[in-house]
Amino acid sequence: DGGITQSPKYLFRKEGQNVTLSCEQNLNHDAMYWYRQDPGQGLRLIYYSQIVNDFQKGDIAEGYSVSREKKESFPLTVTSAQKNPTAFYLCASSGQSSGNTIYFGEGSWLTVV
Amino acid sequence: RKEVEQDPGPFNVPEGATVAFNCTYSNSASQSFFWYRQDCRKEPKLLMSVYSSGNEDGRFTAQLNRASQYISLLIRDSKLSDSATYLCVVTTSGTYKYIFGTGTRLKVLA
Numbered sequence: 691d692g693g694i695t696q697s698p699k700y701l702f703r704k705e706g707q708n709v710t711l712s713c714e715q716n717l718n719h720d721a722m723y724w725y726r727q728d729p730g731q732g733l734r735l736i737y738y739s740q741i742v743n744d745f746q747k748g749d750i751a752e753g754y755s756v757s758r759e760k761k762e763s764f765p766l767t768v769t770s771a772q773k774n775p776t777a778f779y780l781c782a783s784s785g786q787s788s789g790n791t792i793y794f795g796e797g798s799w800l801t802v803v
Numbered sequence: 804r805k806e807v808e809q810d811p812g813p814f815n816v817p818e819g820a821t822v823a824f825n826c827t828y829s830n831s832a833s834q835s836f837f838w839y840r841q842d843c844r845k846e847p848k849l850l851m852s853v854y855s856s857g858n859e860d861g862r863f864t865a866q867l868n869r870a871s872q873y874i875s876l877l878i879r880d881s882k883l884s885d886s887a888t889y890l891c892v893v894t895t896s897g898t899y900k901y902i903f904g905t906g907t908r909l910k911v912l913a
C-alpha cells in the first residue's frame with residue numbers, strides 16, 4: 691500500500707533526552723513536512739523539505755532538527771532544547787503525482803515524563 | 804490577521820440537518836484550496852479539493868469565492884459519523900507552504 695508511515699505511535703521521553711521520530715513515504719513525493727499539534731490547536735509547521743539534502747525551518751523549528759538523506763525518509767529529532775515537547779507530531783508529504791495534495795501519516799504522540 | 808481563519812465552533816446539529824462552514828483566507832495569490840477532516844486523536848484526511856467552479860461529492864459541496872476570499876463546505880443530511888473537526892487548507896502555487904486553519908468542530912446529535 692502507498693502511504694506515509696510514522697513510528698513510533700507513542701513515545702515517552704524523560705526530560706533532557708533527545709528522541710527521534712521516523713517518517714517514511716512510498717508515494718514518490720518530493721516534499722515532506724513535520725507538523726506539531728497541541729490539544730485543541732491547529733497544525734504548526736516545524737520543518738519542511740522540498741528535495742533530498744535540503745530542508746527549511748518552519749514556524750516553530752527551535753528545539754528540533756531534521757535530515758533528508760533519502761527521498762523516502764524525513765526523520766525528526768526532538769532535542770532537549772525543546773522546552774515543551776509533549777504534543778502530537780504529524781509527518782506529511784506532497785508531490786505532483788498527487789496533484790500537490792498533502793497527505794499525512796498517522797502521527798506520533800510524544801509525552802515527556 | 805491570521806492567514807486562514809475558521810470559526811472554531813462547536814456546531815451542534817441534529818441528524819439530518821444541513822450545515823455550512825466558511826473559511827476566509829488573506830492571501831489573494833492563494834491558488835489551491837482543500838477541506839480536510841480530522842477525527843479526535845487522528846491525522847487529518849483529505850475530504851475534498853475545492854475548485855473554482857465548485858464541486859460536489861455526495862452530501863458534501865465545496866465552493867470558492869475568490870472575490871470575497873473564502874471557501875465554504877456544505878454538508879447535507881448530516882450523519883452521526885460526520886462528527887469531526889473540519890480543517891481548511893490553502894496553498895499558493897509554486898510554494899510548498901500549506902496554511903491550515905485551526906478547524907471547525909462539528910457535532911451531529913442523535
